[in-house]
Amino acid sequence: MAVDTEEARRTAGVPARRWLVIAGVAAAVAVAVYLLAVCTATGQALENAALRGADQADAAESAQAWRALDEITVYSLAAATLVIALTGALRRRWDLAVAAVGVIVLGQVVVQVLKRFVLVRPALVPVTGDFAGNSLPSGHTTVAMTVLFAAVIVAPYRWRGAVMLVVLPWAVGIGQYTLTAKWHRLSDTLAADAIALALAALASWWLARRGAVRPYEGKRRVGRVVIGSLAVVAALAGLTLGGILWGVPLAREGLPGADEWVIHLGAGSFASAGSIVAALVFLLSWRRLAT
Numbered sequence: 324m325a326v327d328t329e330e331a332r333r334t335a336g337v338p339a340r341r342w343l344v345i346a347g348v349a350a351a352v353a354v355a356v357y358l359l360a361v362c363t364a365t366g367q368a369l370e371n372a373a374l375r376g377a378d379q380a381d382a383a384e385s386a387q388a389w390r391a392l393d394e395i396t397v398y399s400l401a402a403a404t405l406v407i408a409l410t411g412a413l414r415r416r417w418d419l420a421v422a423a424v425g426v427i428v429l430g431q432v433v434v435q436v437l438k439r440f441v442l443v444r445p446a447l448v449p450v451t452g453d454f455a456g457n458s459l460p461s462g463h464t465t466v467a468m469t470v471l472f473a474a475v476i477v478a479p480y481r482w483r484g485a486v487m488l489v490v491l492p493w494a495v496g497i498g499q500y501t502l503t504a505k506w507h508r509l510s511d512t513l514a515a516d517a518i519a520l521a522l523a524a525l526a527s528w529w530l531a532r533r534g535a536v537r538p539y540e541g542k543r544r545v546g547r548v549v550i551g552s553l554a555v556v557a558a559l560a561g562l563t564l565g566g567i568l569w570g571v572p573l574a575r576e577g578l579p580g581a582d583e584w585v586i587h588l589g590a591g592s593f594a595s596a597g598s599i600v601a602a603l604v605f606l607l608s609w610r611r612l613a614t
Contacts (some may be wrong), residue, residue, distance in 0.1 A: 339531035360510030376587025423473035430469035464515035472523035484547035561596030
């Protein structure tokens with residue numbers, strides 16, 4: 324018996340390959356960040372200059388960064404994970420809950436194993452103290468980004484824009500705060516963004532393979548378009564500002580003579596842009612798709 328083509332299109336699953344591509348590219352970005360920033364003398368010297376520049380941050384700004392980072396604890400992460408799991412349970416969608424919680428849990432497993440047991444920081448430039456050890460990837464940035472991605476996965480389609488509006492600024496702020504507080508380098512945050520995106524893409528791939536993802540045929544939501552457009556503008560602004568803050572002094576004085584405060588500000592701009600770009604890539608991969 325012939326199947327109605329419109330009904331078949333409406334109920335057909337969404338091809339999952341897009342998320343495998345995103346996961347592969349994100350993993351490649353994480354590797355590239357490590358090789359360029361950690362395994363080269365230029366990368367290490369540039370990021371160390373940004374760390375020293377953070378010493379010039381305003382005391383109130385540094386205190387705010389420390390407070391925000393201190394709020395991320397095992398207990399607060401457990402609470403956020405519980406809320407996300409309960410959201411899936413209330414929707415009677417255990418698969419969404421498993422996928423979302425899996426992103427958060429695996430995020431911490433992956434970054435802690437990489438940071439503590441796999442990746443090393445070769446001694447390519449003179450440095451002493453805590454900065455001599457490997458700090459890539461950033462666990463705090465991974466927490467923020469995986470919570471964001473998990474919330475997007477488990478939220479109903481109509482609430483996805485609201486989730487981005489509430490959680491994205493917090494996640495972006497955490498990435499930048501790690502630099503202000505001198506807990507991490509720029510490469511640590513960028514690698515964390517990429518790893519979180521890769522895991523979220525794999526979770527989305529798993530859902531699509533299960534047939535849990537369907538095209539959304541409702542009306543376009545203007546608010547979500549506005550939020551996405553603002554995020555694009557913010558990402559472009561961050562990349563442009565970071566390029567100027569790094570490009571101009573490095574071209575004029577070179578790294579040894581560049582103002583370290585300016586280098587730090589440029590690193591912060593790139594960190595914010597990296598988190599926004601990762602979020603946009605994931606959100607666009609779910610464009611007009613619902614669970």
